[in-house]
Amino acid sequence: MTTLEKKICMMGAPGVGKTSLVRRFVESIFSDKYLSTVGVKIDRKVVPIGDTSLSLLLWDLQGEERYQWVRMQYLRGASGFLLVVDGTRPKTLEVALGLQENAESRVGQVPFVLILNKADLKAEWQIDVAAADRLRSAGWIVLETSAKTGENVNEAFEGLGRRILGL
Amino acid sequence: MADGNGGSPLEELRSIIVGPEQSRLEDLEQRLEKDALQAEVTRVLPGAITRGTAQDDRLRVALTPLMEETIRTSVRRDPQPLADAIFPIIGPAVRKAISAAMGGLVQTLNQALEHTFSLRGLRWRIQALRTGVSFGEIVLRNSLVYRVEQIFLVHREGGLLLLHVTAESVPDQAPEMIAGMLSAIQDFARDSFQVGTRDTLETMQVGELIVLVEDGPYALLAAVVRGTPPVSLKTDLQQALEAVHAMHAEQLAGFQGDASVFADARPVLERCLAQEVAPPPRKGRWRFWLLAVAVAVLLGIWLVPRTIAGRRFDRFVSSLRETPGIVVTEAGRRDGKFQVAGLRDPAATNPDSFLGLAGLPKDQVAERWEPYLSLDPALIQARIRAVQSAQATEVAAVEQQAYYYPVGEDQPTTEALATIPGLASRIHALGRAAASAGLTTTIAILGQTDETGEKDVNIRLGRARAERIRDLLAAAGAGVELTASGAEPPAVPEVDATDRARRRRVTLSVKFNTP
Numbered sequence: 001m002t003t004l005e006k007k008i009c010m011m012g013a014p015g016v017g018k019t020s021l022v023r024r025f026v027e028s029i030f031s032d033k034y035l036s037t038v039g040v041k042i043d044r045k046v047v048p049i050g051d052t053s054l055s056l057l058l059w060d061l062q063g064e065e066r067y068q069w070v071r072m073q074y075l076r077g078a079s080g081f082l083l084v085v086d087g088t089r090p091k092t093l094e095v096a097l098g099l100q101e102n103a104e105s106r107v108g109q110v111p112f113v114l115i116l117n118k119a120d121l122k123a124e125w126q127i128d129v130a131a132a133d134r135l136r137s138a139g140w141i142v143l144e145t146s147a148k149t150g151e152n153v154n155e156a157f158e159g160l161g162r163r164i165l166g167l
Numbered sequence: 168m169a170d171g172n173g174g175s176p177l178e179e180l181r182s183i184i185v186g187p188e189q190s191r192l193e194d195l196e197q198r199l200e201k202d203a204l205q206a207e208v209t210r211v212l213p214g215a216i217t218r219g220t221a222q223d224d225r226l227r228v229a230l231t232p233l234m235e236e237t238i239r240t241s242v243r244r245d246p247q248p249l250a251d252a253i254f255p256i257i258g259p260a261v262r263k264a265i266s267a268a269m270g271g272l273v274q275t276l277n278q279a280l281e282h283t284f285s286l287r288g289l290r291w292r293i294q295a296l297r298t299g300v301s302f303g304e305i306v307l308r309n310s311l312v313y314r315v316e317q318i319f320l321v322h323r324e325g326g327l328l329l330l331h332v333t334a335e336s337v338p339d340q341a342p343e344m345i346a347g348m349l350s351a352i353q354d355f356a357r358d359s360f361q362v363g364t365r366d367t368l369e370t371m372q373v374g375e376l377i378v379l380v381e382d383g384p385y386a387l388l389a390a391v392v393r394g395t396p397p398v399s400l401k402t403d404l405q406q407a408l409e410a411v412h413a414m415h416a417e418q419l420a421g422f423q424g425d426a427s428v429f430a431d432a433r434p435v436l437e438r439c440l441a442q443e444v445a446p447p448p449r450k451g452r453w454r455f456w457l458l459a460v461a462v463a464v465l466l467g468i469w470l471v472p473r474t475i476a477g478r479r480f481d482r483f484v485s486s487l488r489e490t491p492g493i494v495v496t497e498a499g500r501r502d503g504k505f506q507v508a509g510l511r512d513p514a515a516t517n518p519d520s521f522l523g524l525a526g527l528p529k530d531q532v533a534e535r536w537e538p539y540l541s542l543d544p545a546l547i548q549a550r551i552r553a554v555q556s557a558q559a560t561e562v563a564a565v566e567q568q569a570y571y572y573p574v575g576e577d578q579p580t581t582e583a584l585a586t587i588p589g590l591a592s593r594i595h596a597l598g599r600a601a602a603s604a605g606l607t608t609t610i611a612i613l614g615q616t617d618e619t620g621e622k623d624v625n626i627r628l629g630r631a632r633a634e635r636i637r638d639l640l641a642a643a644g645a646g647v648e649l650t651a652s653g654a655e656p657p658a659v660p661e662v663d664a665t666d667r668a669r670r671r672r673v674t675l676s677v678k679f680n681t682p
Binding site for chain 1: 325326
């Protein structure tokens with residue numbers, strides 16, 4: 001089995017649930033306070049995909065927008081990224097779209113997945129679902145997840161992994 | 168008709184008519200073909216070189232001597248073009264080398280200052296003075312103790328771990344994430360302080376751990392060191408990083424996440440897992456001091472009373488030596504007990520009386536005294552007094568013995584003669600008692616008469632009477648010196664006939680003398 005290491009980044013507005021998603025997905029050795037100090041926290045998850053053991057190094061970038069833009073340096077060398085949106089806050093989708101553009105300018109066209117988080121609160125969603133559908137039509141992978149229930153969390157990471165491997 | 172060249176007449180004619188033009192035409196054709204060939208070669212050469220390099224090393228092997236000689240020739244002819252070409256590389260390299268050297272110098276100076284003014288430095292100075300070893304050597308022994316515990320080879324672009332080696336017994340804890348955070352911290356430092364992208368956070372210190380980071384074009388090397396690393400470690404890390412870049416330049420440049428290709432660089436990194444082992448710390452030194460103190464206390468407990476007792480014994484012996492009638496011939500300690508021996512006059516002060524004055528218990532001193540008689544006048548008088556005192560009754564008995572005579576007679580009466588043996592025996596006993604005290608005994612026998620008659624006659628008669636008694640006592644075994652003498656009658660007038668008769672007598676007196 002081939003072992004590959006890949007760096008992926010978690011991006012999104014503050015409070016969208018990036019860290020909760022990562023916590024759902026991996027066991028961490030670093031404290032969450034790294035996010036507010038260094039601006040990033042790194043975790044690791046090995047995902048078997050086909051004949052490949054894919055070691056995902058998850059760079060959970062701090063969601064505070066003022067730093068988010070400054071610390072796009074952390075995207076350097078990333079093989080993909082997850083854009084996380086809070087379905088209950090329409091503004092977070094705009095932030096995600098802006099981050100996607102910024103990331104693409106920084107690291108080029110690398111695979112990414114748009115995550116509409118907080119699916120457990122779907123009754124309260126206020127984002128433009130039609131806009132999300134348009135993104136799907138444009139070829140984006142858009143997944144509805146819930147860090148609270150675990151819905152689609154693994155699928156989101158594994159889906160990104162497959163895209164990175166070109167599968 | 169055929170000519171000597173074998174050509175036809177038509178060809179000969181053509182040669183004559185258009186020969187020069189044909190020759191020029193052929194020359195032009197050759198030149199055109201050569202240019203075309205060159206153009207073609209120029210077109211295919213880059214691809215051919217790329218293909219040849221990708222296939223095997225033959226092209227590189229073939230070109231290397233040519234390239235080397237070309238560069239050598241070029242530099243010999245004019246070094247300036249090459250110097251200009253490598254200037255952008257050599258400048259930063261020199262600056263980096265100088266920076267590293269200055270960093271090492273500053274570190275050394277800092278250590279020297281710290282060692283000079285710190286308590287630890289003071290302790291090391293004392294150690295240097297005590298052991299005679301130079302201060303510098305002491306500092307080296309104590310400060311250059313380090314251990315490189317982990318080496319991370321991290322891809323510079325994304326912070327992915329390429330290779331990780333650890334020293335023995337160091338836990339291998341999530342090196343991929345640590346490598347990522349190391350990379351993130353580098354980015355964080357660069358972003359925070361707005362420095363260049365090639366600048367590196369070279370040192371981090373956490374407690375006893377120091378993280379040294381060496382930055383290369385495609386990868387960085389991070390060494391986790393416990394203790395104080397030597398300056399040379401930085402050079403070792405640089406060389407290791409350069410070696411990895413030389414071994415895997417292409418894989419580093421085109422890294423796609425497969426770190427297994429760097430496995431053969433493990434020995435290079437493992438060579439950096441150096442350690443400097445200090446001389447074994449003197450564990451148990453406190454035990455030594457504890458033992459030393461215990462021994463000192465025990466020694467004190469044993470030695471102090473012994474010393475005090477020794478001094479008391481010395482005082483005791485000194486007192487004995489100053490005492491008349493005591494001669495100390497031996498003094499010392501044997502079998503844990505004080506011993507004193509010598510000669511002692513029976514009349515001398517009792518040695519035991521000095522024990523109390525010196526503060527020595529009697530059971531700590533074994534005394535052995537041989538009797539002797541001292542010639543000290545005081546002791547002689549003491550002995551005389553002692554004998555006189557002891558023999559007072561006998562002396563009185565002898566001295567109260569008197570022998571009376573009829574007028575003109577010098578022969579003792581029958582009754583008197585009967586007392587002689589008893590008196591002689593008593594005198595003999597006195598003589599022996601005095602002799603035991605080193606004295607001689609003299610019995611002075613005095614013969615007297617009454618007032619009648621001539622004085623000289625009376626004295627002769629008195630002496631005759633004394634001599635007779637003397638001879639009788641000697642014959643009876645008195646065994647002492649006996650003196651006999653005659654004396655005039657007493658000056659006191661006689662009262663009556665009885666008084667007169669009492670004056671015709673022989674009396675004895677006892678004297679003790681030194682031999």
